[in-house]
Amino acid sequence: MPGSLVFLEEHEGKFGKGSLGVLAKAAQLGGDVAAFVAGSGVRELAPEAGRFGAAKVYVADDPALAAPLPQPRVDVLAALVRAEGFDTVLFGSSVLSADVAAGLAARLGAGLNWDLVDLEVRDGTLVGKRPALQDSVYIDVGWKGEPRLALVRSGTFEPVESGGEATVEDVAVELEEFSTQAVMLERAHAESEGPSIEEADVIVAGGRGLGEPAKFVLLEELAQALGGAVAATRAVVDAGWYPYATQVGQTGKTVAPKLYVACGISGAIQHKVGMQASGTIVAINKDPNAPIFEYADVSVVGDLHQIVPRLTELVKARG
Amino acid sequence: MKLAVCVKEVPEASARTRIDPGTLRLDRSGAAALNPFDAHALEEALRIKEGSGEGNVVAIMVAPARAADSLRKALAIGADRAVHVSDDALAGSDLVATARVLAKAVEREGPDLVLLGQQGADSDGAVLWSALADLLRLPVVSQAASVELGDGKVTVKRQTEYGYDVIETPLPAVVAVSDAINEPRYPSLKGIMGAKKKPFETLSAADLGLAADDVGEPGARTEVLALADPPSRGEGLRIEDDGSAAERIVDYLAERKLI
Ligand SMILES: Cc1cc2nc3c(=O)[nH]c(=O)nc-3n(C[C@H](O)[C@H](O)[C@H](O)COP(=O)(O)OP(=O)(O)OC[C@H]3O[C@@H](n4cnc5c(N)ncnc54)[C@H](O)[C@@H]3O)c2cc1C
Numbered sequence: 001m002p003g004s005l006v007f008l009e010e011h012e013g014k015f016g017k018g019s020l021g022v023l024a025k026a027a028q029l030g031g032d033v034a035a036f037v038a039g040s041g042v043r044e045l046a047p048e049a050g051r052f053g054a055a056k057v058y059v060a061d062d063p064a065l066a067a068p069l070p071q072p073r074v075d076v077l078a079a080l081v082r083a084e085g086f087d088t089v090l091f092g093s094s095v096l097s098a099d100v101a102a103g104l105a106a107r108l109g110a111g112l113n114w115d116l117v118d119l120e121v122r123d124g125t126l127v128g129k130r131p132a133l134q135d136s137v138y139i140d141v142g143w144k145g146e147p148r149l150a151l152v153r154s155g156t157f158e159p160v161e162s163g164g165e166a167t168v169e170d171v172a173v174e175l176e177e178f179s180t181q182a183v184m185l186e187r188a189h190a191e192s193e194g195p196s197i198e199e200a201d202v203i204v205a206g207g208r209g210l211g212e213p214a215k216f217v218l219l220e221e222l223a224q225a226l227g228g229a230v231a232a233t234r235a236v237v238d239a240g241w242y243p244y245a246t247q248v249g250q251t252g253k254t255v256a257p258k259l260y261v262a263c264g265i266s267g268a269i270q271h272k273v274g275m276q277a278s279g280t281i282v283a284i285n286k287d288p289n290a291p292i293f294e295y296a297d298v299s300v301v302g303d304l305h306q307i308v309p310r311l312t313e314l315v316k317a318r319g
Numbered sequence: 320m321k322l323a324v325c326v327k328e329v330p331e332a333s334a335r336t337r338i339d340p341g342t343l344r345l346d347r348s349g350a351a352a353l354n355p356f357d358a359h360a361l362e363e364a365l366r367i368k369e370g371s372g373e374g375n376v377v378a379i380m381v382a383p384a385r386a387a388d389s390l391r392k393a394l395a396i397g398a399d400r401a402v403h404v405s406d407d408a409l410a411g412s413d414l415v416a417t418a419r420v421l422a423k424a425v426e427r428e429g430p431d432l433v434l435l436g437q438q439g440a441d442s443d444g445a446v447l448w449s450a451l452a453d454l455l456r457l458p459v460v461s462q463a464a465s466v467e468l469g470d471g472k473v474t475v476k477r478q479t480e481y482g483y484d485v486i487e488t489p490l491p492a493v494v495a496v497s498d499a500i501n502e503p504r505y506p507s508l509k510g511i512m513g514a515k516k517k518p519f520e521t522l523s524a525a526d527l528g529l530a531a532d533d534v535g536e537p538g539a540r541t542e543v544l545a546l547a548d549p550p551s552r553g554e555g556l557r558i559e560d561d562g563s564a565a566e567r568i569v570d571y572l573a574e575r576k577l578i
């Protein structure tokens with residue numbers, strides 16, 4: 001029984017929480033579970049995967065793998081999967097993991113199901129659950145042939161420690177020429193500047209619907225009146241309108257305030273995963289079909305430029 | 320500079336899309352449009368072309384025959400040529416099967432830079448570029464918030480879970496852009512008229528030398544097994560603003576002691 005392999009992401013000496021969650025889930029599903037980690041100086045970290053359910057950890061430790069770029073990882077993983085005959089390879093979704101998973105699927109001619117929010121073994125076969133069409137329908141997805149590749153939506157499974165131990169095995173690193181063409185000139189570290197939004201009880205968040213960066217002042221006034229913090233979408237952070245430290249979503253913060261007021265935000269899945277645990281979600285959007293209305297508690301169809309200033313006034317008046 | 324932009328057609332945002340319970344495939348019979356995320360990739364290609372004062376942009380789409388209008392829209396916006404790969408044999412393709420088709424179509428063009436959007440509005444896959452690049456054996460960078468060309472290479476700034484990276488790669492390369500990279504232009508009347516005269520090629524799977532087993536349903540390695548309703552959630556409150564929206568929000572929040 002070759003079993004499954006879980007791709008673990010490493011950043012600054014730690015495993016990504018999402019990938020450890022997937023490892024814990026794989027262990028819970030049963031069978032032999034191995035993990036794979038690639039990077040430079042990651043060997044020391046490897047045994048830790050045992051605590052989250054891996055019986056064995058394959059390590060590709062090489063300076064050529066220092067930058068978190070996908071293609072060299074595809075080379076190493078493809079060779080490993082072919083050599084060991086894994087029937088399943090699981091990934092927790094992230095920018096890096098998604099690119100590794102899709103590259104691996106192409107290299108191996110394998111099936112990749114993405115954005116899964118659950119995995120189960122039904123009559124001996126793996127079945128994934130995927131919300132589709134803005135989460136308005138859930139589909140059960142399967143694989144034809146092996147290996148089965150799966151990308152799990154971020155934040156789906158919590159890392160659970162099962163207290164085991166893992167053996168560690170080094171794997172050979174042989175890279176394709178095209179895989180080493182891209183180089184990282186600057187590497188991200190979590191930026192510490194900017195306000196912390198994770199502790200706030202109330203968050204007023206803004207997206208591209210604000211129209212221009214100066215309009216964030218409307219949200220700052222409302223947030224002040226409500227005693228809350230201001231957050232933003234990737235679209236406006238990427239555009240330089242608001243600091244990255246305030247971004248909510250897959251590649252930003254995960255928040256769960258009592259009240260989340262979304263203004264001019266379409267409600268993309270990658271935004272939703274960062275704020276869906278909020279107590280009450282109020283969404284103001286001028287598009288009656290905005291996806292955010294699928295999961296808001298209060299869906300307000302209208303122009304935020306009219307509604308937000310009035311809202312601030314009314315909240316202030318209640319003092 | 321030869322630029323290729325991969326574009327897909329998606330159901331119109333206002334259309335109530337559904338999955339056909341019979342075929343378990345996306346019901347594409349409703350109104351459709353050019354994937355809005357791909358308008359950003361096309362815009363970036365046009366800016367690169369305009370910035371360098373030379374070059375041409377080809378828009379490539381793998382889609383059924385009825386999607387031709389969406390591809391023509393790419394011409395109206397500014398692409399110089401269009402390549403439509405359309406074949407009944409492609410129905411039921413999954414990620415890798417689609418990437419195989421696209422790879423053949425891109426290879427035929429031999430572009431310096433291949434641009435893609437950040438995701439299909441219908442699939443939320445956000446993964447195709449990496450499969451495509453692997454088949455093309457080209458370097459790939461995704462989630463580009465900015466793209467700079469110079470000296471036979473491209474420099475990309477992009478966001479990950481940890482902040483911003485800067486990545487550089489020689490051309491030819493595959494780059495998928497974020498929807499924050501630019502503000503896409505709309506087609507002008509002149510553009511729409513001119514589009515009719517631009518080269519529009521339609522290719523079959525056989526034209527690209529694709530084996531029937533590698534594409535469509537036979538080539539797919541994933542399948543949809545069943546449909547289910549999403550977990551139910553409480554009825555939300557919907558307010559169509561008639562000037563009193565702010566008052567009604569405040570009432571709602573006050574009732575629940577949120578203010
Ligand atoms: C790998 C990956 C990771 C990502 N990570 C994140 C993440 O961490 N966080 C995140 O937010 N996104 C993330 N995204 C991006 C996400 O897919 C969306 O592109 C993004 O969330 C859209 O931001 P937006 O809602 O501000 O903009 P848009 O989608 O452009 O929406 C703007 C909305 O404003 C509305 N509007 C316009 N004018 C008005 C007005 N006057 N009044 C009221 N409403 C108005 C419009 O109707 C529209 O719905 C990620 C994407 C990928 C592929």
Ligand SMILES: Nc1ncnc2c1ncn2[C@@H]1O[C@H](COP(=O)(O)O)[C@@H](O)[C@H]1O
Nearest residue numbers: 325326381435436438439444445446447
């Ligand atoms: N059938 C297709 N034809 C051409 N390009 C496509 C097709 N499907 C996806 N793409 C490109 O791949 C990107 C990601 O799509 P997806 O993986 O479906 O979310 C899109 O933004 C397009 O640029």
